[in-house]
Amino acid sequence: MKSMFRQTILAGAVAVLCLGANQLTAQDQPPQRQGRGNFDPAQMQQRMMDNYKEALEFTSDEEWNAVKPLVQKVVDARREVGFGGMGRGMFGGGRRGGDNPPQGDQPQNTPRRRAGAEPSQAQQDLQKALDAKAPADEIKSKLAKYRDDRKQKEAALTKAQEDLKKILSARREAQAVLAGLFN
Numbered sequence: 119m120k121s122m123f124r125q126t127i128l129a130g131a132v133a134v135l136c137l138g139a140n141q142l143t144a145q146d147q148p149p150q151r152q153g154r155g156n157f158d159p160a161q162m163q164q165r166m167m168d169n170y171k172e173a174l175e176f177t178s179d180e181e182w183n184a185v186k187p188l189v190q191k192v193v194d195a196r197r198e199v200g201f202g203g204m205g206r207g208m209f210g211g212g213r214r215g216g217d218n219p220p221q222g223d224q225p226q227n228t229p230r231r232r233a234g235a236e237p238s239q240a241q242q243d244l245q246k247a248l249d250a251k252a253p254a255d256e257i258k259s260k261l262a263k264y265r266d267d268r269k270q271k272e273a274a275l276t277k278a279q280e281d282l283k284k285i286l287s288a289r290r291e292a293q294a295v296l297a298g299l300f301n
Contacts, residue, residue, distance in 0.1 A: 166193070173297040174290050188282040192299050195275035199268070240267040 170189050176182040237245070244260040252260075279300050283291055294300050 170297055170299070174286075174293050185282070185285060188278070188285065189299065191278040192275070192282055195271070195278045196299075198271045199275050238264075238267050238271075240264040 167186065167189065170193075171182050171186075174185070174189075176185065240260070240263045244257070244264045247257050247260045282294070282299065286294060291300070
């Protein structure tokens with residue numbers, strides 16, 4: 119019985135020492151950034167383009183500079199298309215209380231602005247109709263306009279992808295698929 123008591127005390131002491139050591143090493147670490155702090159969109163964009171350059175194995179700046187505008191068009195068109203509207207429920211973009219209170223005169227269910235494109239006018243109009251609990255006919259009309267807007271953006275993405283595919287070798291096209299530029 120005494121042996122078991124000693125083992126329990128010893129295990130507790132080891133646990134306390136481990137937790138204390140963890141606290142001491144944490145004090146040497148720089149503080150973690152909260153929120154967006156010093157977020158620089160231009161730096162993020164540059165890193166993203168550098169990643170595409172590396173993924174597509176461009177070693178010549180001359181070759182990359184010829185392709186880069188087409189890659190940028192695909193990236194921009196992808197951002198405009200967005201996540202197909204999934205962002206609100208799937209990625210915490212909805213404002214339904216909790217940690218994301220509405221700001222200013224923003225309605226309760228309005229999607230948060232993320233790193234993507236600004237919501238289109240058609241999307242804003244549809245959201246306003248939903249927030250106002252508009253009649254079904256008005257919602258159907260706004261939904262049709264939103265779908266037309268999305269079709270135009272998806273067509274622009276398809277065109278940008280086709281333009282890029284025209285100049286890529288089969289190997290680089292496959293690399294672009296793996297890098298997320300194409301489906």
